[in-house]
Amino acid sequence: MNAVAKALGELAPGLPWMDAHYLAFKQVAGFNNDYRVCAAALALAERGELDTLWTAQGTGFPHLEQRIQELEPRCAEVVTRCYKSVPPPDTPLVTQAELEALGWDLAVLTGRNYEELESGFDVLGFRLPAVADNGAHLRKPEPGGLLQLADAFQAQEIVFVGDTRDDAMALRLAREARPDLVWSFAAVGPLRDAIAREGDLRAPSLRALLSVLKGARS
Numbered sequence: 001m002n003a004v005a006k007a008l009g010e011l012a013p014g015l016p017w018m019d020a021h022y023l024a025f026k027q028v029a030g031f032n033n034d035y036r037v038c039a040a041a042l043a044l045a046e047r048g049e050l051d052t053l054w055t056a057q058g059t060g061f062p063h064l065e066q067r068i069q070e071l072e073p074r075c076a077e078v079v080t081r082c083y084k085s086v087p088p089p090d091t092p093l094v095t096q097a098e099l100e101a102l103g104w105d106l107a108v109l110t111g112r113n114y115e116e117l118e119s120g121f122d123v124l125g126f127r128l129p130a131v132a133d134n135g136a137h138l139r140k141p142e143p144g145g146l147l148q149l150a151d152a153f154q155a156q157e158i159v160f161v162g163d164t165r166d167d168a169m170a171l172r173l174a175r176e177a178r179p180d181l182v183w184s185f186a187a188v189g190p191l192r193d194a195i196a197r198e199g200d201l202r203a204p205s206l207r208a209l210l211s212v213l214k215g216a217r218s
Contacts, residue, residue, distance in 0.1 A: 003082040004034050008041055010078055015045055024053045026164040027191060028060050032111025032140045033133055036068060038075035043067040080115060088123040094206045096126040102210060105153050107131070109145040111166065141169035143177055150174070150181060157182040159213070161206060163189035168196070186213075 001022045008017050021041065025031045031040060043064040044050045052061075061068070099106055108130035110117055121127045129152070137144035150158055158181060160171045168185055175183040187196035188203050196202050203209035 002086045003079055004038050004041075006082040006086065007038050007075065007078040010082075011038070011075070012042055012045055015041070016050070017041065021050070021053060023190060026166075027194060028053070028056050029141055029166055029169065030060055030139075032164055032166040034079055034112065034116070035072050035076040038079050039068045039071035040064065042071050042075065080119075083116065083119050092124060094210070096124070098207065098210055102213060104159075105155070107149050107153070109140070109149060109160070109170075111140050111164075140164075140166040141173060143170050143174035146170055146174040147177060150178065155181065157184075159184045159186055159201075161186045161188055161209060162195070163187070163191060165191070165195050168200075 001019055004022055005017055005019070008015055022037065025037045025040065031037050040061060041050065044053065044061065046067070047064075106128050108117070108128050110120075110130065111133050112120070113134055114132045117130055117132045129149075131138055131145040131148055133139050135144075136142070138148070146158070146160060149155075158174075160167065160174075160183070162168060162171070162185065168187065171183055171185040175181075184201065185196070186201035186203065186209055187193075188206055188209055192202045192204070201209065201212060203212055
């Protein structure tokens with residue numbers, strides 16, 4: 001969030017950008033990737049349409065897709081540089097020991113590309129098997145990444161933790177594609193109540209969710 005704000009401050013000085021804008025983008029399908037968030041913000045700003053973000057959850061911005069794609073390479077360059085300049089949080093969202101204490105096979109499905117993913121692993125200080133956004137079939141809300149991981153682990157039960165509308169939809173589409181597997185979605189973060197459905201798990205953070213999952217197993 002901070003890296004995107006910093007990039008937009010460089011690319012569009014004076015743009016009235018707030019954290020609320022970033023969170024709103026995460027409720028619009030197809031904007032799990034921060035490069036696209038940055039490019040779409042610029043495209044909307046060029047047309048004086050940034051305020052339409054609040055009502056675009058179901059429709060997105062198909063009229064701006066060509067412009068978004070034109071802007072994305074430059075945004076990718078600046079956002080990547082800003083990722084590297086934004087200091088990591090003093091307290092990590094989760095530690096390797098906390099994850100391993102769950103006793104499950106672990107993997108990452110991210111809307112970021114491999115370069116961004118590696119930056120994240122550098123901050124965490126450990127790595128996990130991962131599928132990144134390096135192909136259209138892997139781009140959430142497409143379920144390809146989840147199906148690929150399920151096959152790789154030969155999993156029968158999958159819990160997918162997400163904090164965006166795209167994450168929730170990817171899980172539901174994976175469930176439709178492979179109804180022979182047991183799929184569960186766990187919504188975390190500030191949007192959890194907006195993206196979760198009845199039967200989904202919910203927690204304010206990944207760390208809080210781990211306690212819920214461990215309690216469910218005991």
